[in-house]
Structures are given as structure tokens and as C-alpha cells.
Amino acid sequence: MPQVGTVKQQDFKTCDQSSFCRRNRAYADRASADPNFVSPYMVKEDSVLLKDGLLSGELINSQNQHLFVFELHLLENSISRLRINEKSPLKPRYDEVKNFALARELPNTLNYTERPINTKDHDSLTKTSIYFGNKKQNMVVVHHSPFRIEFLVNDLPIVAFNDRGFFNFEHLRIKKQAKDNGDQTSDESSSEDAEDEYGSWEENFNGKRDSKPNGPESIALDISFPGFGHVYGIPEHASSFSLKETRGAEVGYSDPYRLYNLDVFEYELDNPMALYGSIPFMMAHRKSASAAILWLNSAETWIDIVKSKEDKHGLSSLLYFGKKLPTSTHTHWISESGIMDIFVFLGPTPADVFRQYGSVTGYTALPQYFSISYHQCRWNYIDQQDIDEVDLGFDTNEIPVDVLWLDIEHTDGKKYFTWDPAKFPDPKKMQNSLSVKGRKLVTIIDPHLKRDDGYYIYKESKELGILVKELNGNDFEGWCWPGSSSWIDYTNPAAREWWGSQFKLDKYQGATENLFVWNDMNEPSVFSGPEITMPKDIIHHNAWEHRNVHNVFGLLVHSATAQGLRNRTPISKRPFVLSRAFYVGTQRYGAIWTGDNMAKWSHLAASSPMLLSIGISGISFAGADVGGFFGDPDIELLVRWYQTGAFQPFFRAHSHIDTKRREPWLFGEPHTTRIRNAIRERYALLPYWYTVFQEASETGMPVIRPMFVVFPEDEETFEIEDQYFVGDSLLVKPIVTEGQTSTEIYLSNNEIYYDYFTFDPVRGSGRIKVDAPIEKFPVLLRGGSIIPRRQRIRQSSALMRLDPLTLLVGIDQNGEAKGSLYMDDGETYNYQNGDYIHRNLTYSSYSKLISTSFPISGDNTNFVKSIKDVRVERVIIIGLSKKPTKILAYHNDENNEVNNNQGLTFTWGQKDVLGTGVTFTNTNDQVLVIKDPKVLVWRDWTIEIVF
Structure with missing residues (x-):
């Protein structure tokens, strides 16, 4: 900043x-x-x-x-x-x-076969060749003179x-004394x-x-x-x-x-x-x-x-x-x-x-559930009353939010782990007021420390000798937000342990379990340094120069903070820490964002390729500041940015201290409704987002996926950067041009899609034109997908956790669909012991929607007890060719006894069945809405459609 x-x-x-x-x-x-x-x-x-x-x-x-x-x-x-x-x-x-x-x-693998060492190739050059891999499908060839290595798969x-x-x-090498002419x-x-x-x-x-x-x-x-x-x-x-x-x-x-x-x-x-x-x-x-x-x-x-x-x-x-x-x-x-x-x-x-x-390098850490919801931030909410009024504004305008943020001005003189006593006299009371509604607070904790012996964090770190050093052995001094500053040497394991201990609730005065952390300026940013960072020749732990560790510095800040949050309670909870700097492995600790962008259409457009690049490089939990950090967006840009941000992994609005206030309700109708609808759509889809994050945590698949990842054989997708999938089911095309009311979406392989909001079928291959008026965001449901949603939008995600679910089923051209639903407590590590549910959802051409459990290693009794009454309250099936005559539902573990022999209530053709406030005329009469089948999400069940 x-x-x-x-x-x-x-x-x-x-x-x-x-x-x-x-x-x-x-x-x-x-x-x-x-x-x-x-x-x-x-x-x-x-x-x-x-x-x-x-x-x-x-x-x-x-x-x-x-x-x-x-x-x-x-x-x-x-x-x-x-x-x-x-x-x-x-x-x-x-x-x-x-x-x-x-x-x-x-x-190292032991499954390899070597060719004789020092064999001759056609150029009579010596080489070593080795086959390896499960099926010996890989080969590495090391050419000896000159040294060169080739890797082949299936001989390619x-x-x-x-x-x-x-x-x-x-x-x-050793530097010789300079010659008379000054040469070195x-x-x-x-x-x-x-x-x-x-x-x-x-x-x-x-x-x-x-x-x-x-x-x-x-x-x-x-x-x-x-x-x-x-x-x-x-x-x-x-x-x-x-x-x-x-x-x-x-x-x-x-x-x-x-x-x-x-x-x-x-x-x-x-x-x-x-x-x-x-x-x-x-x-x-x-x-x-x-x-x-x-x-x-x-x-x-x-x-x-x-x-x-x-x-x-x-x-x-x-x-x-x-x-x-x-x-x-x-x-x-x-x-x-x-x-x-x-x-x-x-x-x-x-x-x-x-x-x-x-x-x-590790997979994306499964985040706390609240953290994939909506975050509201600016530099700076000025005092406790300001936070209370913003919090109330969300309630008054019926807009959900999970996290409010405080930037550097909340501290006592830019001294981190402190509060300005005049502006924030009772931070625990402020946090407790938020927590009643399931909301959290994030405070900024930067790695630079004000050089003030009256500041306990600086005094302790100086006395412990864990600050970065100058070549002469003195503590490094640079300039940052507090003025004269020093930096913790996070390459030192003792320094990281000490830093983490500062987040204990008896040390971080005014903090509660509902407070989480933002590590900014951790490149590190040094205003007085070369290229606004640390000099390369200053000294870290074990006498290593900064030039060696520069790119890993921010990762070490991030990891130490995350570990501190994990250790601050008797039962460890997953941390939420946002970092600006990142490196290989950052995905194991928390989220990042793309930095100080601008309130311009071009920066909105740039967010997609930037996040796709970051995502395939291992960090799925990433986003861009909604609205742009610098400058004041016009209302059309702001609405479009909210619509885009709602379909990016990390969803936070943030802005510079010199920008005009831009809370979602400040622009009047119809703009408030448009922004509200975008945020509410994020909340409705949280069960799906969380399920996709769980997949990323086990397989490394990005949460948002480039087109070529979903269609790896279609060469037309290899350069596409302006549309992407959330998981494998939702195809998203951000609107990034002023005044645009329609767009083209590239479709691969002649698959069938459905307009996510109207359920109208979209067919074809290549670029297909779709309408995109300001109140509508282009999202397509891929045929063959089953999406879990929650329709009852409340003040925060925590208040929705026991609400019933809706399943949205889009049938493919073979009359089939599949999906999954993952649920756990959303905050602890109990899932690592099997305390979760993971359902495999399938719709077959035999007109049966079936839920069965994926294998679970461990005991999920406690979690199942906590959600024992959570049910499926609605099933929406798109793409049926005719109206059913009867629909039956039963739990598979009850000897296949039908719960309701009279059949379930259903409708054929419906408007606004998603129920989150976005209403469009549905022209597709192939929409079946099954009302309250009463099947429990944690049990095996079947819904059978009779024609």
C-alpha cells in the first residue's frame, strides 16, 4: 500500500x-x-x-x-x-x-530399467538411458558430452x-587485487x-x-x-x-x-x-x-x-x-x-x-468455511463505531458478509499487535458483537517493526537477537509505515516460533478466537531500500545473504503467522491468513491476492489470467481486490467486478484510503440489488465452492480451471484466458468491457450447457453468443453436472450451516449427471480423522438420482450427529424430455421401503426456482422441481422418477 x-x-x-x-x-x-x-x-x-x-x-x-x-x-x-x-x-x-x-x-523409485551405461547413440556420443514409471513409459537420456538431458514419455x-x-x-572464486588500470x-x-x-x-x-x-x-x-x-x-x-x-x-x-x-x-x-x-x-x-x-x-x-x-x-x-x-x-x-x-x-x-x-510442494490447505465467503475491507475503517455501522449496513440491506477488515490505522502508532486506544477502546466487545452473527474480524500484521523500545514486540525481538542484520552486525534499519523500522529474521526457526507465540490470546491483547490475520508488505517492502525492498547483502540466520532468501521471505512470514493461529487455542483450528507475497508452498498456509490493482476495466480483465496462472501454479485460494484498490470505479464497473469476484476463489472488496466509500448499498437502486444478488449468489453456492476446495486439497486440481484443463484435447482452448470453469461444472465468462450487454462463450465438443440463471439450454461448438445485460452474469451449467446449493441466504455463512440443501442437476446428452458434496465442521482439523461426509451424487439414464458415500477412513460419528437433521429440500433437474407421472424417494438402508408411496410433490417448468433474488423468464419447459424429498444428506438415498 x-x-x-x-x-x-x-x-x-x-x-x-x-x-x-x-x-x-x-x-x-x-x-x-x-x-x-x-x-x-x-x-x-x-x-x-x-x-x-x-x-x-x-x-x-x-x-x-x-x-x-x-x-x-x-x-x-x-x-x-x-x-x-x-x-x-x-x-x-x-x-x-x-x-x-x-x-x-x-x-526414489525402484521401478526402473537401465540401458547399459556408456552406450553409443547414432552420433557416437556417450549417453546413459533409463526407463522408469509404473509402466516404464518414461525415459530419461543423459548425454555425456556435452552434458544434455532429455525426458521422454511413450518415446515422445x-x-x-x-x-x-x-x-x-x-x-x-577469490577476488584478486585490482590491477593498476582498475580492472577486477x-x-x-x-x-x-x-x-x-x-x-x-x-x-x-x-x-x-x-x-x-x-x-x-x-x-x-x-x-x-x-x-x-x-x-x-x-x-x-x-x-x-x-x-x-x-x-x-x-x-x-x-x-x-x-x-x-x-x-x-x-x-x-x-x-x-x-x-x-x-x-x-x-x-x-x-x-x-x-x-x-x-x-x-x-x-x-x-x-x-x-x-x-x-x-x-x-x-x-x-x-x-x-x-x-x-x-x-x-x-x-x-x-x-x-x-x-x-x-x-x-x-x-x-x-x-x-x-x-x-x-x-503440498496441496491447498482446506480453508475455514467462513473464509471462502464475502469479505469487506478498506484502508481504513476509522474506529469501532465505523465497524459497527458497516456491520449494521449489511443487515439493513440484507446483504450477507462474513468478515470485516482493519488496515494499519487501527494500531497504536503503526505498532502491530496493538490497538489505537481512542479509536478501538474495546476490541473484544467489537469482535463479540460480530461473532453473534457468525462474523469475523481480520487485522493487519506487517513484518516491519517500529524501532521504539517502548514497543514490546520490537524490544523483545531486539533482545532475543532475531532481527535481520547489517553486514557490520547491527540490526538492519529501513523505512516503512511506522518510520524507522527493523524486520524479524523469519529464516531463523527461533524467530518463527517466537513470532507465532505472539498470537496467543494472552499475548495479543484485545484478540479473540474470531480474529484472523492479514500479512501485507512481506515481499519485504522497504521504502528506503533498493527497488523498495531489502538490500541483497544484509545478513540472515546462518550468515546467508538476503539475495539467497529474498523470494521465500514472504512465505516464512505467512507460515509463522499461520502456525501461531493454529497454536493459540487448546483445540487447533484452521488459520485464515492472507499474504501479499508468496512462493512455492504458500498454498499450505492460506490465501493471497493479486496486490494493489486499479479501478479500471483493464484491471478487471487482467484478474482472470492472473488468477489462472496463480491457480495452476499451486495456489488456488487467490483473488483480486473487488472494485480495484486505487481509484474510484463507476457503478457499472463496480457491479461487473462484484459479479466476477463472486466467481473467484477469494472474494474481498478493498480500496485505498483516498478512495470514496463504496460499501455495496451506497449507490442506490437498482445497483444495490445487483450487487446484493452477486454476493447472495456466492453464498448460495458455498456448498459447491467448499466441495471444490476439498478436491483441490486432495488432488491439486485448481479451484478455477483454465479451459485446456477441462478440455485438454481441444487446441482452441489452449490460449483462452477470458473464461474459466469453477470446478468442472460452472463455466464463467466475466464481462470486462464498459457498456457490454452480450458476449461470446467458447464451447468445446458439442456438449450441452444450461444458462445457470434461466436454465435455458445452450448448444453448439465454438463461440456462442449469449445475452449479458447489467443485471445478469454469464454463467453456464455444464450438462452432466450436479451442483449442491443453499437457498436460504442469511447474515453469514455460519448461520446457514444447518440449512437444507438444493441439488441442481443438469442432464447431459446421454441422460446422465454426476457431482459430489463434501461437508465437515468447517473450522477444526477433525476431518483429518475422518469426521466428515463426502457424498457421490449420480443421475442415471434409468431416471434415478442416487447419493452414496465415498470411502471414509475414520469415524465421522460426531460430525454426522451435528448435521443429523440436514436434508435435501429441493431437487431441480434440467433437461428431461417429458413430464414425470410420479416421483419416489427412499433411504437405501431401510430395506428400500419408499418413504412416500403416494409420490413427492413436484412442478414442471418454474420461474426463479433458485430463489436468491435473480429473476428471469425461464423459456425451458424441461425443468423438474422436486419439493422436499426429505432425504438426509448424510445417508444413502435414491430419488426415482417414474414416467
């Missing part, structure tokens, strides 16, 4: 201003320009060893004879991992990011390392004498000096995806979903994509500039194949992307039988420091990639 203004490009580096990026790009240019260039890195033949799923050996740089060690781990579940480090570095290179980013270390090349020879590992040299020269170049041993940017005591230490590698024309991921960027080229004749950008967590306010769109989060995960997809890589490095990283029609892997015959030349994507990864640690996920489907990636 820095000062208002347009983004200042001069505050942030380009690749050319970052010496290690410039150096490695130049190395790639020389390699590409020289037809005789051969990568100098070779495998030492006598060093190669294959044992227990690990291929290891030594590499030598033939230019300077420096030695490296490599380990190629063949892991379970079609995952591989390549690690390369110096054999004998002058000092240890940073290799601790794995301890923070990874959820688990997978064992998928991923290649050092295919273009850009591999470059700058070894640590070393005892050994890397490729092109890196240490002679400006910026290798010292670098200045905007008057800020980086001392670079270790000299040049970058790592770089080209990674190719043969036959893949599209790659995705590497968030966070305000860019397209299918990533653009950064070099070549027809480039999208002139600079590489940058991963370096930064506080970039009013960020520009269509730009590869770094933003608040960094996930070095890239996914490639083509028909019948998906693959991905994770570049596990937390230092500043740049990624170039180029595409070509070259066919060095013979793909035109393998994939297209010579009919056309496939596009391949080539990437160049460059990190400032650390070691090379790369995971390869071989799919072959998108779902397989997400499962593989999540098995390593």
Missing part, C-alpha cells in the same frame, strides 16, 4: 541493469550466434553411478576444469529431480529453500535440458571472464550499493519443451495466461519474465515485470501431453521464452506424421545464486501434473 502514483519504471531493474542476467543473456547470444559452439560442460565417464533410483556423477567445465556434481533422482509418480552443485565450493552455496518450499521429500520427447547449450554455473580479475576465469565485467563484484542501482562479497555466482540453464506451443505459470505477472516470447523476431516483450517479490503499486498490465509473488513453476501443454518443471531457487530469477518451428527431435513425424512442423518452446532460466535444483513432472495429463506437483 505505498503512496498513490503511477508505477515508476526507473525504480525497478531491467535485465540489462542486473549484471548476472545481462551476463547470461550475452552468453546465450554467443552460443546461438556461433554454429560451432559446443557447451563446455561434460560428464566424467568414470564417475557415473546408477543405484536405487539415483543417477549421479561429476561434470567438468572444459574451459576452466572446474568440477561439479550432479544427482538425477527418479522419484515416484513420474517425477524426476536434477540437482547440480559445485564439487568443492569455496564456501557452501545456499541450499535451504527446499526446507521451506517442499512439503515432503519423495523417495517432452522436456530437454541444455538443448541449446546455455548451461552456465558460475563457481565461487580473479585467479580463474569463467566463461567470457565474468569477473572482469562491471557488476560482478559490486553493483549500484539508483544510488544503492550491493557489495556482492561472493562475486559472480549465478546459475543458468535452457529448458526446452519440444512440440509444445504453449507454456503457462511463473506468476506473478500482469501478463497473458499463455506466456509470451521475450526474444526473437516477433517478441511479446523485450525483457525476460522476472521473479523477484516486489511492492509495485499501480502495476502496469501486459508486462513481465516482477510483482508481489514468485513461483518458478512452468507448465507446458499440447494434445495428449502435459509436463511441467519447478526451478527450486529463491534468489532473483529471470526467464526468457522463445518459440521455434525447428524439429531437431523429429516431432513432425512422431506427432503429425509430417503434415506440419510443430511449434516448440524454449526457455532460459537465470538465477543470481544458490544451486541448481529442478523438478520435472511428466504428466501426461494436466490432472497428473497438478497431482505430481502437489505431492512435492
Whole structure:
């Protein structure tokens, strides 16, 4: 939340201003320009060893004879991992990011078959080939001279390392004394004498000096995806979903994509500039194949992307039988420091990639139920009376809300864990008033600490010695919201434990169990620092420089806060913590948002590709500030943003301190009703959202899904970024243009869909025009889907938890449909012991709607008792060809005795059957509404339709 203004490009580096990026790009240019260039890195033949799923050996740089060690781990579940480090570095290179980013270390697979080592290929070059995978469908080929690795699935090349020879590992070295002419040299020269170049041993940017005591230490590698024309991921960027080229004749950008967590306010769109989060995960997809890589490095990283029609892997015959030349994507990864640690996920489907990636980095944590509801925030609600009035405004206008938020002005002089005594004299009373209605409060807790010995948090952390240090050993001092500030060193486990303990209810004065947390400014943002962040040469735990840990810093703040909230009560409850900065593994701790966006139509449009990129990279619980953080949206934009936000995973309205107030009821009719309807629709669909989140927590599937994930064989979907699925059932097309009253939705495979609000059938393939007046949001129910809903919209989600459910059934062209319903207590970890229900819902062509239980490992007695009377009060079936004569319902465990031999009450054709206030004329007479079948949600039951 820095000062208002347009983004200042001069505050942030380009690749050319970052010496290690410039150096490695130049190395790639020389390699590409020289037809005789051969990568100098070779495998030492006598060093190669294959044992227990690990291929290891030594590499030598033939230019300077420096030695490296490599380990190629063949892991379970079609995952591989390549690690390369110096054999004998002058000092240890940073290799601790794995301890923070990874959820688990997978064992090496023993299911592999090796070809004899040192066999000869057709070029008489030595190589090692290994088949692995459950069916030995995967193969990895390590070429020894020059060093190159290929990964194949079913004999088709998928991923290649050092295919273009850009591999470059700058070894640590001793700096020689400057020559008389001022040149800087070393005892050994890397490729092109890196240490002679400006910026290798010292670098200045905007008057800020980086001392670079270790000299040049970058790592770089080209990674190719043969036959893949599209790659995705590497968030966070305000860019397209299918990533653009950064070099070549027809480039999208002139600079590489940058991963370096930064506080970039009013960020520009269509730009590869770094933003608040960094996930070095890239996914490639083509028909019948998906693959991905994770570049596990937390230092500043740049990624170039180029595409070509070259066919060095013979793909035109393998994939297209010579009919056309496939596009391949080539990437160049460059990190400032650390070691090379790369995971390869071989799919072959998108779902397989997400499962593989999540098995390593962890799946999305199942959130508390309230947190996927609607959140109301601004910088700042000024005092306790303001909160009370906003709370009352929601009730008066019959708009549900679950969470109210307080920004930095609620504190006593920007000292976190405190309250302004004049503005918030009784914070517990305020929270308790909210909790009566099932509502929560979120307060902001930033990682910078006001340097004031009267501030207990700063005083304790200084005395414990857990603050980030200067090179001279003093506590680092920078400038942020409180003025002169210091920062906790979250890389120190003792610091993280201490930080978490501050959330205990006897320490965080004024907090209750209904208070949750927002970690902002945790890139970290340092107003006085280079690029508005920490200097790279300040010191963290175990004497590591900040350059090594920068991108993981925000993750460590987030994880320590989440752990603190888990530990603050005798029975642990799931935390809710929102973080602005993020990295690999953030999904295990909480939600993030896309940062300080603007109240512009273009930023509303950009939210979809940004969230899709973040979602496929592991973080499903993400959203964009509804209405835009900077500026004042006109009412049409605000309404459209609410409609969009209601169908994004994290749903929060937020705005800058200088913006006009924009609570949903302030704009008068008919706008209040339109916004109310959007929010109420979110609440009606909460059972479905929660079920999809549960799926994400077990499988890694994104909550909102790109079109190609749902239709992986349809090439027309590969670039689509302006529409997406929630789960596999709801197709959403945000309206992002002023004055727009209709839109086109792309439909794949001639499936049948239904307008979610009117139930009218929508058929066809390709782009279909649909109406989208301001009061209506384009959402389609996919044929073959069953959606659980709640119709009785109350003040908060907590007050709806025991309400009956409605099932919305959209029949496909085969007369079938399926879905599921997941329920637990919504706040504890009891579900991990089996205390939940998970129902499998199917509608068959035999005209039976059946609910059975998925297998449950554990005892769900307690939860079942808590919902024993929750029933299905309505079933809506769309797409029947004729009116039934009778409908029967029975619980399957009662000897199939029909509950009502006279049949259930039903209607055929209905208006506004969803009942959330959105009313349209239904022209589809194939709608059956079954009223109160009285089947209990936790039991096996059948509803039989008789014609």
C-alpha cells in the first residue's frame, strides 16, 4: 500500500541493469550466434553411478576444469529431480529453500530399467538411458558430452535440458587485487571472464550499493519443451495466461519474465515485470501431453521464452506424421545464486501434473468455511463505531458478509499487535458483537517493526537477537509505515516460533478466537531500500545473504503467522491468513491476492489470467481486490467486478484510503440489488465452492480451471484466458468491457450447457453468443453436472450451516449427471480423522438420482450427529424430455421401503426456482422441481422418477 502514483519504471531493474542476467543473456547470444559452439560442460565417464533410483556423477567445465556434481533422482509418480552443485565450493552455496518450499521429500523409485551405461547413440556420443514409471513409459537420456538431458514419455520427447547449450554455473572464486588500470580479475576465469565485467563484484542501482562479497555466482540453464506451443505459470505477472516470447523476431516483450517479490503499486498490465509473488513453476501443454518443471531457487530469477518451428527431435513425424512442423518452446532460466535444483513432472495429463506437483510442494490447505465467503475491507475503517455501522449496513440491506477488515490505522502508532486506544477502546466487545452473527474480524500484521523500545514486540525481538542484520552486525534499519523500522529474521526457526507465540490470546491483547490475520508488505517492502525492498547483502540466520532468501521471505512470514493461529487455542483450528507475497508452498498456509490493482476495466480483465496462472501454479485460494484498490470505479464497473469476484476463489472488496466509500448499498437502486444478488449468489453456492476446495486439497486440481484443463484435447482452448470453469461444472465468462450487454462463450465438443440463471439450454461448438445485460452474469451449467446449493441466504455463512440443501442437476446428452458434496465442521482439523461426509451424487439414464458415500477412513460419528437433521429440500433437474407421472424417494438402508408411496410433490417448468433474488423468464419447459424429498444428506438415498 505505498503512496498513490503511477508505477515508476526507473525504480525497478531491467535485465540489462542486473549484471548476472545481462551476463547470461550475452552468453546465450554467443552460443546461438556461433554454429560451432559446443557447451563446455561434460560428464566424467568414470564417475557415473546408477543405484536405487539415483543417477549421479561429476561434470567438468572444459574451459576452466572446474568440477561439479550432479544427482538425477527418479522419484515416484513420474517425477524426476536434477540437482547440480559445485564439487568443492569455496564456501557452501545456499541450499535451504527446499526446507521451506517442499512439503515432503519423495523417495526414489525402484521401478526402473537401465540401458547399459556408456552406450553409443547414432552420433557416437556417450549417453546413459533409463526407463522408469509404473509402466516404464518414461525415459530419461543423459548425454555425456556435452552434458544434455532429455525426458521422454511413450518415446515422445517432452522436456530437454541444455538443448541449446546455455548451461552456465558460475563457481565461487577469490577476488584478486585490482590491477593498476582498475580492472577486477580473479585467479580463474569463467566463461567470457565474468569477473572482469562491471557488476560482478559490486553493483549500484539508483544510488544503492550491493557489495556482492561472493562475486559472480549465478546459475543458468535452457529448458526446452519440444512440440509444445504453449507454456503457462511463473506468476506473478500482469501478463497473458499463455506466456509470451521475450526474444526473437516477433517478441511479446523485450525483457525476460522476472521473479523477484516486489511492492509495485499501480502495476502496469501486459508486462513481465516482477510483482508481489514468485513461483518458478512452468507448465507446458499440447494434445495428449502435459509436463511441467519447478526451478527450486529463491534468489532473483529471470526467464526468457522463445518459440521455434525447428524439429531437431523429429516431432513432425512422431506427432503429425509430417503434415506440419510443430511449434516448440524454449526457455532460459537465470538465477543470481544458490544451486541448481529442478523438478520435472511428466504428466501426461494436466490432472497428473497438478497431482505430481502437489505431492512435492503440498496441496491447498482446506480453508475455514467462513473464509471462502464475502469479505469487506478498506484502508481504513476509522474506529469501532465505523465497524459497527458497516456491520449494521449489511443487515439493513440484507446483504450477507462474513468478515470485516482493519488496515494499519487501527494500531497504536503503526505498532502491530496493538490497538489505537481512542479509536478501538474495546476490541473484544467489537469482535463479540460480530461473532453473534457468525462474523469475523481480520487485522493487519506487517513484518516491519517500529524501532521504539517502548514497543514490546520490537524490544523483545531486539533482545532475543532475531532481527535481520547489517553486514557490520547491527540490526538492519529501513523505512516503512511506522518510520524507522527493523524486520524479524523469519529464516531463523527461533524467530518463527517466537513470532507465532505472539498470537496467543494472552499475548495479543484485545484478540479473540474470531480474529484472523492479514500479512501485507512481506515481499519485504522497504521504502528506503533498493527497488523498495531489502538490500541483497544484509545478513540472515546462518550468515546467508538476503539475495539467497529474498523470494521465500514472504512465505516464512505467512507460515509463522499461520502456525501461531493454529497454536493459540487448546483445540487447533484452521488459520485464515492472507499474504501479499508468496512462493512455492504458500498454498499450505492460506490465501493471497493479486496486490494493489486499479479501478479500471483493464484491471478487471487482467484478474482472470492472473488468477489462472496463480491457480495452476499451486495456489488456488487467490483473488483480486473487488472494485480495484486505487481509484474510484463507476457503478457499472463496480457491479461487473462484484459479479466476477463472486466467481473467484477469494472474494474481498478493498480500496485505498483516498478512495470514496463504496460499501455495496451506497449507490442506490437498482445497483444495490445487483450487487446484493452477486454476493447472495456466492453464498448460495458455498456448498459447491467448499466441495471444490476439498478436491483441490486432495488432488491439486485448481479451484478455477483454465479451459485446456477441462478440455485438454481441444487446441482452441489452449490460449483462452477470458473464461474459466469453477470446478468442472460452472463455466464463467466475466464481462470486462464498459457498456457490454452480450458476449461470446467458447464451447468445446458439442456438449450441452444450461444458462445457470434461466436454465435455458445452450448448444453448439465454438463461440456462442449469449445475452449479458447489467443485471445478469454469464454463467453456464455444464450438462452432466450436479451442483449442491443453499437457498436460504442469511447474515453469514455460519448461520446457514444447518440449512437444507438444493441439488441442481443438469442432464447431459446421454441422460446422465454426476457431482459430489463434501461437508465437515468447517473450522477444526477433525476431518483429518475422518469426521466428515463426502457424498457421490449420480443421475442415471434409468431416471434415478442416487447419493452414496465415498470411502471414509475414520469415524465421522460426531460430525454426522451435528448435521443429523440436514436434508435435501429441493431437487431441480434440467433437461428431461417429458413430464414425470410420479416421483419416489427412499433411504437405501431401510430395506428400500419408499418413504412416500403416494409420490413427492413436484412442478414442471418454474420461474426463479433458485430463489436468491435473480429473476428471469425461464423459456425451458424441461425443468423438474422436486419439493422436499426429505432425504438426509448424510445417508444413502435414491430419488426415482417414474414416467
